[in-house]
Amino acid sequence: MHPKGTSRITVFLSLAAGFLVLGLSCSYILYTGARENYFRQINSYLQTVAELAALQVDPENIASLNEPTQTNTPQFQTETDRLEKIVTATKNVTHISILKQVGPQYHFIVDASSQGSEQSKSNLLDPADEIPTELTQAVTARTSIFTDSSHSDRWGTWFSAYAPIFNNHSQLVGVVAVDSDANKINLGDLELLQKFQVTLAIVIAVCIGMAWLASGPITQSVRQGEVWKSSPHRRIVAEIFLVAVVLGIAFEMGQSHLRNIELVQTHNKVTANQALTSLTTKVLNTIQSGGIPNVTVQSDLEHKLTSNNYGQIADTFKEAIANPTSSSISKAEKSVESLARLQSASIERMNGLQEGQSSANLRLFIGIFLLSISTIVLVRYTANQEIRISQNLENTGSIQAQLSSLIENLPIGLFVIENGKITFANAEWKKQIGILPTQTDFHPDLLADAIHPDEREATVEKITEAVKQAKPFQVQYRIAKPGEPALHVETRAVPVYDTDGVCRQMLAFTVDLTATVIAKREVETAYGEVNHKNKLLADALAELEKNLESVVKSLVKAVEAKDPYTAGHSERVMQYSLWLGEAIGLGPYERRILELGTLVHDVGKIGIPDAILTKPDRLTDAEYDIIKKHPEYGVNIIGNIEMFRECLPIVRWHHERLDGRGYPDQLKGEEIPVLVRISAIADIFDAMTSTRAYRTGMELDKVLNIMNEISERGEIDAELFATFCQVIHKRGIIPQAVQQEPWKAA
Known part of the structure; x- marks a missing residue:
């Protein structure tokens, strides 16, 4: 066929094939990686739970339970309650058991189930008929181990982890077994597969669409013989572009290799520091309880500290063991804290390297995608050139x-x-x-x-x-x-x-x-070899902070855009509230609720008409009734956002008064929560000290006098207001011109 007869369908099929191979390959690689990561996180989580449980149980209680008739003893009840609390506080954990070796056989000591006591696996000193290999490996290696795959027993199919329990003399007294229902874990795997199938459908649709859009211009250029002919410098530009892309990919691959090397080194350091922190903590606990670690533990501690270049810490523990005075024990405590700080720094570095690796993978994917597109165009051009040559060849040989x-x-x-x-x-x-x-x-x-x-x-x-x-x-x-x-x-x-x-x-x-x-x-x-004990929590926290920042920014900016005179009002109310909350001793969790709630307390004003919201004159009764709807609008806007659920009282009731004359629900006295009372004081104060469209801000003394009268009338909390006055005299009014970023507020 002559080149002018080149079909768009042919070009489309070529492009579609290339796009689909690249897109489907990348999708499959990402899916398999996500699936492996999912099971790694589950196993790592179970291993962490097992280790925490092993640290929380009392080894002396476990060692004392040697008769089936001891189920009513305080030791048995204490350990049972402890395991039940752990099961309740964790997710994806079905059973937690403590087993002890009696002679050649293992026996159940304590057992707790998330499905209730009637679903427990055993009673005190019931023999364990089926002992997984990983349990004996955990005992032999004296470390925690998880199962690589699911295993079954007469109670069901499980993913499990095991951690040994040691007393103060580093003697093994039992093993913690943590089981998670494999059916529930496999449901997560099935959801991942369903997401992958949806992704495949999207990738296929996008690839076909891109191939069809690109096939038109390419076909036209080929038919006119103008791919390179019409502009000779195009080929040079294309070659330079290809070289640049290839060099970019090579550079990123080199950087990725170096980053992987550093990541492995950092991980090894994290693993070593974690083992050292655990060992030094156990030794310190033994010293503090008046005991002396055995010679094997002392030798192991000295060897590990010295081999990891912590000779000074080794000397500190030698002194604390030989002469356990308050001074030497204090030095040992500081050494443990120092190891913990080094561990945290190494983990932060490892997380940073992992984030950098993710970014590098994205850049590599983009580079490979660009290279594929360019290669397809060049291959298409070369193919057409070969077709022209082959049509002029009559020699079949x-x-x-x-x-x-x-x-x-x-x-x-x-x-x-x-x-x-x-x-x-x-x-x-x-x-x-x-x-x-x-x-x-x-x-x-x-x-x-x-x-x-x-x-x-x-x-x-x-x-x-x-x-x-x-x-x-x-x-x-x-x-x-x-x-x-x-x-x-x-x-x-x-x-x-x-x-x-x-x-x-x-x-x-x-x-x-x-x-x-x-x-x-x-x-x-x-x-x-990689230990992912903290990765699940770190990923969830990072994602939460990212979403939180985006949501808070959007909501606050949307409200401020309604009225330039109230710009910064939410941030100032938030700051005043946090000052007052800190002064009365609120904890971090309550201060966080107060911070988010005051930041979005006026979000409902999005639903108030601008003509009413920015009216410079006195509002009519009808207009004021509309204004009074903004707390309800605010609750409707953020009520379904999980992170703001506990902030809803502040959003809805910040205009309520203790005497019942507020709105929208006319609450009275103790019906109004403390956080809402704090936000009401901060809101009133900023409203009177800020300049609005219809007046300028009042002086501090005048505002405090007016608010004192309001307090004496019983509208706001008198004790909180007295504390607020002390805070304001100390810190002063936040200037209206200063608009703090909400995520940087104290």
Whole structure:
């Protein structure tokens, strides 16, 4: 076909194929990574719960429970209550049990279930019939371990983690077992799969749409012969662009490699510091309780501290053990705190490296995407050039030579099976098998002899049967080469039929999977060593803070845009409220509720008409009734946002008064929460000290006198107002011109 007859459908299919291969591959890689991360987080979470439970239980109580009749003893009830509290406070945990070895067998000591006591696995000193391998490994290694996959017992199927319990003399007294229902865990995996399927549908739709949009201009350019011809410098620009993209990808890959090295080093440091922190804490607890760590523990502590360049801390603990005075114990406590700070710094650095790696992965994805687009355009141009050349060639031998060259230089092995024998093979396949590139005579057992002896019989049987039945086959196996590591390969073959529908040949392709197999093993090994105890919490906190900042910014700015005279009012009310809350001793959690609630307390004014909100004259009764609706509007706006649920009283009731004359619900006295009373005082104060469209702000003394009269009338809390006066005299009025950012407010 002449180039002018190039079909848009052909171009579209080429582009769509390229886009789909890239998009679907990336989607699958992201899905598998997300799935692996999901199970890692579950296992790490269970391991953390097991370790925390092991630290919280009393080893002496566990050691004292040796008879089935001790179920009514304080020791048994104490440990049962403790486990039930842990089960209640954690999610995805179904059972927590404590087991103790009595003779050659393990027995249940204490058991708690999230489904109630009737669903517990055992009674005191019931024998444990089925002991997972990981439990014995945890005892042997004296460390916590989680199961790599689900396991079943007579109570169900579980994902589990185990942690040993030690007394003050580092002696093993029991094991904590934490079980999570595998069915619930698999539901999360199913949700992830459903999300992946939706993502695939979106990716396919986007790829097809992009391919169709791009196919029009490309087809037009090809038909007119103007891809490079109309403007010669286009090719130079394209080549420079491609070189820049390739160099950018290479640079990012290099940086990613260096970042991975540092991440591994940082993780190793975190792991070492965590072990040191745990060991020094146990030793310090032993010293503080009047005991002396045994010689093995002392030697282990000194060796680990010295090998990690903490010689000074090792000397401090030597002194504390040898001479446990208040001064030496205080130094040891400071040393433990120092290790904890180093651990926190290392974790922050590791999180930063992980965030940087995520950004680098995104940049690599964009670079590869741009390279793919450019490559598709260039390949399309090259293909059309080859078509023009091939149409002028009448020598079919030349075309055959090109085809042979293409086959010979394929990066995958290719061979043909005819009548049960190999009749053709390209250079890559010969290289994989280990024969000379010039060899063309293939003996019948060539492939069978090359297959690893452990897999030879099964592989040959599968290939032979598929060839006899002329059916496609796919098989993975290893190729053994003398003196060289075995190659991991995959062979796929399809039958080739003639015009009569008779299978004449089997066309087979062999791909070298060695690098992929090795990489997969290395990744699995690396992930097995990485400790993700705090990652789940850190990710959730980071996401929450990110969403919180976005939501708060949007709500506050939307309100301020309504009336320029009230710009900064919410931030000032928030600041006054926080000052007062701090003065009366509110805790961090209450101050956080107060901060968010006062920041959005006037969000309902979004629903008030601007003509009323910014009216410079006195409002009519009807207009004032509309203004009084803004607390209810505010609750309707943010009522369904989870993070503002506890702030709703402030939003709805900040205009309520203790004497019942406020709005919208006319609450009285103790019906009004303390946080709402604080916000009301701050709101009244800022309203009178701020300049509005209809008046200028009042002087401080005048405002405080007026508010004192309001307090004496019983409208606002007198005690809170007295404290507020002290705070304002100390800190002063926040200038109206200063508009603090809400997320930076104290």
